[in-house]
Amino acid sequence: ATAPHVLDMARELFKREAETLGRIGNHPPVPRLLDYFEANQEFYLVQEYVSGSTLQQIIKKDGQFTEHGVKQFLSEILPVLEYIHSNRVIHRDIKPANIIRRAQDLKLVLIDFGAVKYQQQSQTSASEQTAFTSYAIGTPGFAPPEQVAMRP
Numbered sequence: 001a002t003a004p005h006v007l008d009m010a011r012e013l014f015k016r017e018a019e020t021l022g023r024i025g026n027h028p029p030v031p032r033l034l035d036y037f038e039a040n041q042e043f044y045l046v047q048e049y050v051s052g053s054t055l056q057q058i059i060k061k062d063g064q065f066t067e068h069g070v071k072q073f074l075s076e077i078l079p080v081l082e083y084i085h086s087n088r089v090i091h092r093d094i095k096p097a098n099i100i101r102r103a104q105d106l107k108l109v110l111i112d113f114g115a116v117k118y119q120q121q122s123q124t125s126a127s128e129q130t131a132f133t134s135y136a137i138g139t140p141g142f143a144p145p146e147q148v149a150m151r152p
Contacts, residue, residue: 007041014043017113021047024087029080029109050111052103055096076108084110088119095142 014036021033025048032048055073059065065073077099084091091098092115100109140148 010043011038013114014038014045016116016118018045020089020113020116021045024084024089027083028107029083030113031109031111050100050102050109052100052109055099055101055108058101059096073108077110080108080110085119089113090117090119091115092117092147093139093142095139 018033018036021031024030025032031050033045034048035046037044053061081091081094091110091113093112094110098110098112100111101107102109
C-alpha cells in the first residue's frame with residue numbers, strides 16, 4: 001500500500017520491532033538484531049540467522065503433540081515469554097510459525113516481533129482498557145477474540 005497513513009503505521013511498527021529486538025535480542029531465545037534501515041519506502045531488518053524448523057513445520061511433519069509433548073513445549077516456551085514480559089514487551093503474535101526449534105541446540109527461539117506492544121508503567125483507566133483500537137493485531141485463529149474485535 002502506498003497511502004501515507006499506511007506507510008506511517010508500517011514505519012511505526014517496524015521501528016517498534018527494531019527497538020524491541022535491539023533491547024531484548026541479546027538473549028538466546030530471541031534473534032539478535034544486527035542492523036535495520038529503510039530504503040525507498042521498504043523496511044529491512046538484519047538479524048541473526050536461526051537455522052531450524054518452525055513449530056508449524058514440525059507439527060505438519062510429525063502431527064499433533066502428545067500430552068507429554070505439550071508439557072515439554074510449555075516448559076520450554078514459558079521461560080521465553082517470562083523473559084520478554086520481564087522487559088515490559090507483549091509479543092501479540094505468538095503462533096507455531098513464529099517459534100523455531102533451533103537446529104544447533106534444539107532450543108526454542110521466538111521470532112517476528114512486528115506486532116509488539118510495550119506494557120504501560122501505570123495502570124490504565126477502565127475507559128482506556130475498553131477503547132477500540134484503530135486496527136486488529138495478530139493472526140486469526142491464534143489471537144484472542146477481544147483482540148481480533150479490536151477491543152484488547
